[in-house]
Amino acid sequence: MNQLILMREGVRPVEAMAAFVKDLKDDDIVALAGYFAQQPPKRTDEALDPARVKAGEALSTQLRCASCHLPSLGGHEQMPRLAGQRVDYMFDAMKAYRDNTRAGADTQMSAVVYGLSDAQIDALAHYAASR
Ligand code: HEC
Structure with missing residues (x-):
């Protein structure tokens, strides 16, 4: 829900979303968030590389x-x-958190991914997608 508010207020500008969020009222945002929260999550259909999943699992443990x-x-x-x-x-x-280009983001994630390589971020993404 916060993401939509941040986008509407221009704190987190996302070009593709701008036209959709600009006229949303707070009540609309609450209703949208409630609707999407009730939908069963759909899993990605991307092919996951087992070696990267495994490397990501180790990193995920290390980085908590x-x-x-x-x-x-x-x-x-x-x-x-x-x-x-x-x-x-x-x-x-995660790259945007690391490179400080995700405007308006909660800063907790920037600290988590600070100093990671693209390959490490890719491994973490594979592991998370596999869960
Ligand atoms: C200290 C708490 C904290 C830890 C530890 C943490 N995260 Fe996060 N993470 C967050 C918060 C808060 C957000 C939402 C940030 C925002 O406003 O964009 C987030 C967002 C994300 C997102 C963006 C998801 C989306 O739908 O946009 C990804 C991906 C992610 N985290 C991955 C990870 C991975 C992988 C790790 C471990 C390496 C990790 N996080 C550890 C707090 C944490």
């Missing part, structure tokens, strides 16, 4: 992703679901 995103990686409160999400989306999201 589960402490915020839960052991299932199902997310809770403001921590989004990672389990089954698309690799390409999560790869881009």
Whole structure:
């Protein structure tokens, strides 16, 4: 829900979303968030490389992703679901946290991915997608 508010207010500008969020009222955002929260998560259909999944699992343990995103990686409160999400989306999201280009993002993630290589981020995305 916060993401839509941040986009509407221009704190997190996402060009592809701009036209859709600009006229949303707070009540619309609450209703949309409620609707999407009730939908069963759809798993990615991307092919996952087992070696990268394994490397990502080790990194995830080391960096304690589960402490915020839960052991299932199902997310809770403001921590989004990672389990089954698309690799390409999560790869881009984590790179944007690392490179400080995800405007308006909660800064907790920038600290987590600070100093990671693209290959490490890719491995983490594979592992999270596999959960
Ligand atoms: C200290 C708590 C914390 C830890 C530890 C943490 N995260 Fe996050 N993560 C967050 C928060 C909060 C957000 C939402 C940030 C925002 O506003 O964009 C987030 C967002 C994300 C997103 C973007 C998801 C989306 O749908 O946009 C990904 C991907 C992600 N985290 C992966 C990870 C991985 C992988 C790890 C372990 C390497 C990890 N996180 C560890 C708190 C945490």
